[in-house]
Amino acid sequence: MSDCVFxxxxxxxxxxxxxxxxxxxxxxxxxxxxxxxHVLVALKAHAENLYAIDxxxxxxxxxxxxxxxxxxxxxxxxxxxxxYQANGRxxxxxxFHYHVHLLPRHAGDGMELTWPxxxxxxxxxxxxxxxxxxxxx
Ligand code: 5GP
Ligand code: ZN
Numbered sequence: 509m510s511d512c513v514f515x516x517x518x519x520x521x522x523x524x525x526x527x528x529x530x531x532x533x534x535x536x537x538x539x540x541x542x543x544x545x546h547v548l549v550a551l552k553a554h555a556e557n558l559y560a561i562d563x564x565x566x567x568x569x570x571x572x573x574x575x576x577x578x579x580x581x582x583x584x585x586x587x588x589x590x591x592y593q594a595n596g597r598x599x600x601x602x603x604f605h606y607h608v609h610l611l612p613r614h615a616g617d618g619m620e621l622t623w624p625x626x627x628x629x630x631x632x633x634x635x636x637x638x639x640x641x642x643x644x645x
Pocket of ligand 1: 513524525536537538539540541548593594600601602603604609
């Protein structure tokens with residue numbers, strides 16, 4: 509897509525700091541660097557979000573995430589690693605080209621994700637699960 513910033517990074521028409529690439533994926537440094545070593549694992553092909561990718565692309569992305577996560581662990585010795593991926597504006601997505609954040613974490617690093625748990629009764633869990641199961645393709 510001509511107006512997509514990550515397509516431009518894949519094509520090399522705008523600068524980025526590349527870490528790794530293979531046939532299907534590209535890893536580059538996130539310009540914001542929430543913590544040192546914060547990278548983005550993107551598909552080379554344009555796909556807006558998780559709904560738009562196929563099984564082969566999902567597998568390629570997961571494989572690259574696993575490899576690069578191990579290198580991040582060895583390079584930065586973080587206390588933890590957050591794997592973050594947003595779909596849609598309401599989920600916090602700002603670049604609409606499928607990508608996963610690998611974010612090295614340290615205690616007290618200020619990164620926050622609030623989980624406003626509802627702890628519904630078991631019947632609600634069963635009903636929610638049923639709605640999903642019926643629609644699995
Ligand atoms: P998300 O869509 O998951 O919220 O995050 C998009 C991420 O892309 C942000 O963390 C932001 O810092 C990063 N980003 C946005 N524009 C650029 C860019 O031009 N180059 C790089 N390297 N990262 C970018
Ligand atoms: Zn794109």
